[in-house]
Amino acid sequence: MRTHLLAAALTLAMASTPAAADPLSDAVAADLPSLLTLYRELHAAPELSMQEVKTSARLAAEAKKLGFDVTPQVGKTGVVAVMKNGPGPTLLIRADMDALPVEERTGLPFASKVTATSAAGTQSGVMHACGHDTHMASWIGTARRLAATKDRWSGTLVMILQPGEETSEGARAMLEDGLFTRFPKPTHALAFHDSASLPAGTLGYTPGPSFANVDTVDIIVRGVGGHGAVPQATKDPIVLGARIVGALQTLVSRELDPQDAAVVTVGSFQSGAKHNVISDEASLLLTVRSYNDKTRRMLLDGIARIARGEAIAAGVPDDRMPVVNVRESQHTPAAINTEDFTAATAARFVERFGAERVRQVPPPMVGEDFGRYHLADQDIESLIFWVGGVPQAKWDEAGGDPTKLPSLHSPFWAPDAEKVIATATEAMVTAAMGVLGRS
Numbered sequence: 345m346r347t348h349l350l351a352a353a354l355t356l357a358m359a360s361t362p363a364a365a366d367p368l369s370d371a372v373a374a375d376l377p378s379l380l381t382l383y384r385e386l387h388a389a390p391e392l393s394m395q396e397v398k399t400s401a402r403l404a405a406e407a408k409k410l411g412f413d414v415t416p417q418v419g420k421t422g423v424v425a426v427m428k429n430g431p432g433p434t435l436l437i438r439a440d441m442d443a444l445p446v447e448e449r450t451g452l453p454f455a456s457k458v459t460a461t462s463a464a465g466t467q468s469g470v471m472h473a474c475g476h477d478t479h480m481a482s483w484i485g486t487a488r489r490l491a492a493t494k495d496r497w498s499g500t501l502v503m504i505l506q507p508g509e510e511t512s513e514g515a516r517a518m519l520e521d522g523l524f525t526r527f528p529k530p531t532h533a534l535a536f537h538d539s540a541s542l543p544a545g546t547l548g549y550t551p552g553p554s555f556a557n558v559d560t561v562d563i564i565v566r567g568v569g570g571h572g573a574v575p576q577a578t579k580d581p582i583v584l585g586a587r588i589v590g591a592l593q594t595l596v597s598r599e600l601d602p603q604d605a606a607v608v609t610v611g612s613f614q615s616g617a618k619h620n621v622i623s624d625e626a627s628l629l630l631t632v633r634s635y636n637d638k639t640r641r642m643l644l645d646g647i648a649r650i651a652r653g654e655a656i657a658a659g660v661p662d663d664r665m666p667v668v669n670v671r672e673s674q675h676t677p678a679a680i681n682t683e684d685f686t687a688a689t690a691a692r693f694v695e696r697f698g699a700e701r702v703r704q705v706p707p708p709m710v711g712e713d714f715g716r717y718h719l720a721d722q723d724i725e726s727l728i729f730w731v732g733g734v735p736q737a738k739w740d741e742a743g744g745d746p747t748k749l750p751s752l753h754s755p756f757w758a759p760d761a762e763k764v765i766a767t768a769t770e771a772m773v774t775a776a777m778g779v780l781g782r783s
Contacts, residue, residue, distance in 0.1 A: 368489065372769050375485055376762065379769070383481040383761050384454040390443030390470045390477070392460050393508040394517075396421045399441050399480070403505055406484050410491040412503065415527070419517030423505040424527050427491065432499025435779045436530035436724075437772065438714060439476070439483035440509035446471040449755040463511075474510065474752050475538035475733060478764045482536070485769035490776060497780035500528045512558070512676040515716035524720060532685060532779045533717045535728040536768050541705075541746040542732025543739040544760035545767045547693050548705040549729045551686045553635040555679035556607075558711035559644065561630040563588065563651050564667040565615075567660060569624030579660050581626040582615050587654045588628065588666070589613065595646045606643055607633040607709050633709040635678050644670055679715030685725035689775045693729075696774050697767075705730065710752075727775070731768045733759030 391399050400416060404423045408414045412425035421441070447469030448456045458470040487503055504523070508514030524530075542548050565588065567581030589610050596606050608630060615626030630647070634640040651666040693702045718726035734749055735758075742748040750756035 368773060369770055371489060371492070372485065372766055372773075375488060375769075376766055379481045379485050379765050380762060382484060383477050383765060386477040386480055387452070387472050388454045388456055388458075390456050390458055390472045391441070392445060392462055392470055393442040393511040394420055394463065394513055395460065396441040396505075396507045400505055400507070403441075403480060403484065407487055407503065410487055412487070412491070412501075418504075418523065418526075419507060419514060419519075419521045421507040422514065422518045422521070424518075424523065425487070425503045425505075426527060427494075427501040427503075428528075429494050429501065429780075430498040432497075433531040433779050434500040434502060434528045435776055436502045436504060436533040436717065437483065437486060437776065438504050438506050438533070438535040438717070439479040440506045440514065441476060441480060442508055442510050442514070443470050443476065444473045444510055444753060445469070446473040446753065446755050448473070450758040452758055471755065473754060473757050475757070475759055475764070476509070478538050478731075478733070478759060478761055478768065479536070480505070481761075481765045482768035482772060485765060486772040486776070489769065489773045496782060497777060498782055499780040501776070501780070502528055502530055509713055512674060512711065512713045515713040519716060519720055529721070530717070530724055532725045533714070533727070534772065534775055534779075535714050536731050536772065537712065537728060538733040538752075538759050538764050538768075539730040540734060540749060540752045540754075540757060540759075542703070542730060543734050543736055543744075544732050544763035545701060546732035547697060547702045547729060547767065547771055548732065549681070549686060549690050549693070549702070549727070550705055550707045551681055551683050552707075553678045554681045554707050554728055555712035555715060556633040556635055556707070556709045557637075557640045557678045558676040559632040559640065560671040560674045561632055561644070561647060562669040562671070563628040563630065563647070564669075565626040565628065565651070565655075566664040566666060567622075567624055567626070568664065570622050572620035572622055575622060578622045579658060579664070580622050581624065582622075584654060584658045584660065585613060585615065585626040585628055587658070588651050591650045591654055592630075592647065595643055595650070599642065599646060600639065604639055605635060605709070606639055607631070608643060608647070633711075635707065676711035676713050677715045677719050679712045679726075679728055680718055681727050681729075682718070682725045685727050689727055689729070689778055692774050692778050693771060696770070729771070731764050731771065733761075733764045735760040
């Protein structure tokens, strides 16, 4: 039924003519120079996950000037800005603040030269290689427009600046610090992400799962070590590990419904230190992706079963069975776009921007902890959408093939910030008015 509602809403919207210049687009255009200045300053001064002290303080001050009731240090470095404007729904709008441990290579005049030390003690360059600087600039642009048009909407606006999205810590930290108890609980949650797979200014949306479950799994393969010239006296963990790696591929290729989707990737295989020594241990580091809890459970159970089964087949003693550790603290749940909210918002986007700038796109296998807000209360209507960031000239040069372009997390990722921020601000205000606007 909901799929039919989505199709009907989009068909109706596509039949309309895109809106001409209006007060919203004019106001965003007038505000754009200051938003781009803010973007460049944020880009040049990135901070790592859960270290966003200066970033959060600066943006909190901006929100306070606009009349929001601002609370800093929610979930360590998060910010909650509340504006109550009469009866009605409560809309949460999120932007993430953290940068990545990546040395920038864009050549931009305002490129980051920052270095920092991560929580794990690793020092590196720091860069907004995922575009969170465009998210924050658009968050301020959205806050300005909604604060300036309070006569046109009614309800409660809860605008949050979230730390630690890249490490999947931030949403959990804010929720555990009382985001839904200390502050008005949302009826709707909204966010966007810039995209390296869409031309600048294009909007993308996905009903249902829009980002994947992400699990981190360690397998310690335990064997019996010895001399490399006497393998018969050992149980070689490298050979056993190789068998496990090969067998893991059958989870997706032979145990999963072909109409479902999942990924099991072994990102690291380490063992031994010398040519003629068979080690007694090997470690495999995995990332596991899925879109629903049933598939997730099948994959995790299958990993444990295969690791043990291959060890038994190799004759490993019972006391040397592999150890499989699923790092639950690092789990990122799938982000789910609720269908009615997605359909209504997509129709509004088509009406405002025109059908040629709005696309339904397939979900990626990357993670995004925005999904935690809906997971915390599944009555919350939720939507995270994409705003294309690839400069049009580069998109055309690549023939529209994203694999020929820098991706998110690349040291070369340099979105068309002007189009991203202008489009995202206008789209976020449009979506917000769909929830809070007075009819």
